[in-house]
Amino acid sequence: MPELPEVETYVRELAPQLAGSRVAAAQVFWPRTIAAPDADTFAACVAGLRFTSFGRRGKFMLLGMSDDYTLIVHLRMTGKLLMLPGNATPGAHTHVLLVLDNGRSLHYMDPRKFGRIWLTRRPETVLAKLGPEPLSDDFTPVSLAHALARRRAAVKALLLDQAVVAGVGNIYADEALHRAGIHPAQPGGDLDATACQELHAAIVAVLTEGIARQGSSLGGSGLQNYLRPGGAPGGFQEEHQVFRRTGLPCPRCATPIARMVIAQRSTHFCPSCQPAR
DNA sequence: ATAAGGCCCTGACCGC
DNA sequence: TGCGGTCAGGGCCTTA
Numbered sequence: 001m002p003e004l005p006e007v008e009t010y011v012r013e014l015a016p017q018l019a020g021s022r023v024a025a026a027q028v029f030w031p032r033t034i035a036a037p038d039a040d041t042f043a044a045c046v047a048g049l050r051f052t053s054f055g056r057r058g059k060f061m062l063l064g065m066s067d068d069y070t071l072i073v074h075l076r077m078t079g080k081l082l083m084l085p086g087n088a089t090p091g092a093h094t095h096v097l098l099v100l101d102n103g104r105s106l107h108y109m110d111p112r113k114f115g116r117i118w119l120t121r122r123p124e125t126v127l128a129k130l131g132p133e134p135l136s137d138d139f140t141p142v143s144l145a146h147a148l149a150r151r152r153a154a155v156k157a158l159l160l161d162q163a164v165v166a167g168v169g170n171i172y173a174d175e176a177l178h179r180a181g182i183h184p185a186q187p188g189g190d191l192d193a194t195a196c197q198e199l200h201a202a203i204v205a206v207l208t209e210g211i212a213r214q215g216s217s218l219g220g221s222g223l224q225n226y227l228r229p230g231g232a233p234g235g236f237q238e239e240h241q242v243f244r245r246t247g248l249p250c251p252r253c254a255t256p257i258a259r260m261v262i263a264q265r266s267t268h269f270c271p272s273c274q275p276a277r
Numbered sequence: 278a279t280a281a282g283g284c285c286c287t288g289a290c291c292g293c
Numbered sequence: 294t295g296c297g298g299t300c301a302g303g304g305c306c307t308t309a
Contacts, residue, residue: 001303153281
């Protein structure tokens with residue numbers, strides 16, 4: 001699933017390919033993919049715009065366009081953006097197609113259809129509820145402690161809350177909690193200052209390493225739900241300590257990794273390294 | 278305000 | 294081989 005490192009990889013790899021190109025034509029095949037404006041308005045409005053800047057906020061891709069527009073893309077579970085030849089036929093899972101003036105086309109593909117795209121002059125309205133950006137100075141041990149204070153929900157559930165910290169999803173939440181030695185079901189408000197400091201450092205570390213490895217690609221026994229814009233996989237799955245490693249030995253202590261469900265999400269942890277309190 | 282559960286979707290997988 | 298049932302899961306919405 002695309003989380004912050006996967007989205008960051010997308011932005012970095014798309015930028016040089018899209019910079020300066022103009023949308024020659026747009027087609028929407030699944031209207032619900034377009035969150036705003038309505039699909040017909042979107043297709044008419046995006047045609048003719050030029051890509052001017054490239055950024056990211058949490059798991060949202062921010063593609064700046066001419067005329068002060070921002071194309072915002074959220075891949076959710078299985079969304080992909082692929083750069084293909086301009087005459088490439090849209091596949092069964094291509095829901096939005098942008099034909100560019102540089103001989104190529106940008107295909108938004110998404111088997112689960114959970115992803116959403118906005119075209120707006122007010123991107124801040126889409127991003128309003130996001131918490132601090134975890135790799136910026138806004139995210140500190142103190143800000144994390146403040147966000148967790150007095151919360152009774154499991155710390156894992158709180159890490160998935162984009163208002164607590166933006167960009168962490170199921171993979172990096174499990175990996176960060178393992179690195180910090182914190183049980184995922186522990187109530188967020190029970191973490192003391194030391195635990196918050198360790199969790200903060202662990203979140204920064206796993207996201208930074210995830211970006212360095214160009215994200216996590218999970219396939220084989222599941223959907224291949226993240227591929228880079230050129231179609232290549234990332235490499236961080238090779239570094240996973242706990243995620244989808246139920247029953248396998250913890251790399252640190254060899255105890256079998258356990259699985260539980262928190263906030264309706266599969267949660268993987270080491271019962272020895274992450275003891276319940 | 279917070280927490281918990283349902284919903285959207287469909288490919289992959291399992292058991293018969 | 295074919296078929297029905299189950300699972301996964303981010304963000305938004307509703308409910309308590």
